[in-house]
Amino acid sequence: MQALFLVLHKVEKLDDLLCALQDNGISGGTIIDSKGMLNTLKSNDSFIIESLRIFLEDPRESSKTLFFILDKKDVEKARKVIDETLGGINNPNTGIMFGIDLTFVDGLNGK
Numbered sequence: 001m002q003a004l005f006l007v008l009h010k011v012e013k014l015d016d017l018l019c020a021l022q023d024n025g026i027s028g029g030t031i032i033d034s035k036g037m038l039n040t041l042k043s044n045d046s047f048i049i050e051s052l053r054i055f056l057e058d059p060r061e062s063s064k065t066l067f068f069i070l071d072k073k074d075v076e077k078a079r080k081v082i083d084e085t086l087g088g089i090n091n092p093n094t095g096i097m098f099g100i101d102l103t104f105v106d107g108l109n110g111k
Helices: 011-023 037-041 047-056 072-085
Strands: 002-008 030-034 063-070 095-101
Touching (some): 002 011, 011 063, 063 072
Antiparallel strands (some): 002 063, 002 095, 030 063
């Protein structure tokens, strides 16, 4: 099994993405509101951050972090659906996706 993570910067695509995943048999994910380190530091009034702010501007206010516990056979399908629905995960300000092999999973119904 693998954990598939997606930090979604294009939060306006969330509903379309969830529907596309469900239509392709991918369900049971968890969604967490998230905020990048840069946006968190923007509220810090220190001189260093203030002086670097013009170089570090980030248009995203918030993100959504999604994760799924998937059988390895479903990982490629989920990645393809995510990439297609978002119009290309590698486009700027779209998101970051990665997977982690799991050594065990407890508590999933039917697994």
